[in-house]
Amino acid sequence: MMSARLYSVEEITDQAYEIFLELAPDNLSEADIELFNEYREEAGFIEDSEADESWAEFVSFEIEPEAFVQVLVGLELDGKDMLFAKILISRDMDAPFCHLVWPRGEA
Template identity: 65%
Template sequence: MPARLCSIEEATHQAYAIFQELAPQNLSELDIAEFNQHHEEFGFIEDSEPDNSWQEFVSLESDLEDFVQVLVGIEYEDDDEVLAKILISRDLDAPFCHVLWKQEAEENI
């Protein structure tokens, strides 16, 4: 039986809600202040197909086609600053979410 999938837009909204809820525990006060100050003008929430780097962080039994990758950050003139990279399931019967926060991403470079 095929999975019951929510839309990419719904999954993206859910990922952003998770970002807002968990950001205070996972980002620096400076990052949060910058995002709050600039998110209306320069903030971005970008969804895409999951890239292959997720295999390094999570083992998935489901197809990557059932997931959305969401980037949340601030777009500056010279560079984008990604605050969170989120992998979220679109499968309504198998909820899953994993967030890579800015500090974690910098440690893995």
Template identity: 65%
Template structure:
């Protein structure tokens, strides 16, 4: 039986919703203010194939589970370079929810 997968767009939106819910507890007040004031004009939410760093942080097998997970980056595009506030690994498998966030330090 194959897994029931959400669309990439649905998983990306879910990751962003989780980011918004937890940002105040995991980012500095200055970073929250910066994101809130600049996200309308310069914010981005970018989905991609999970990078190699996840296998060192969580039990993630890129070869076996690549279709079931996406990586979502949330940040701002600014003149000095992108500011990434969170990198999120989220499951697309509706029967096996999972999310792990690496926050900006």
């Protein structure tokens, strides 16, 4: 079922970050956007990892570890991680998929 056409983890992480930047104004508060923009150069992080179990409540399919990457976007300030977005993105060039969760968007 898997196609052999996969983006590299680095490529798909970059794509996830671009999507985050595009959608942030509609999903984060003005204060969060200002905070992120102010500190992202020195304290920002973009981490990729295998998708965790929490995605089961958001997507109705089995997440194949080799086909999807979980990307976390946030800031590390005063030794604490502030998560701005959690992204599930497909590496499959022929089956694009991206879902974002905005942990700070509930404010």
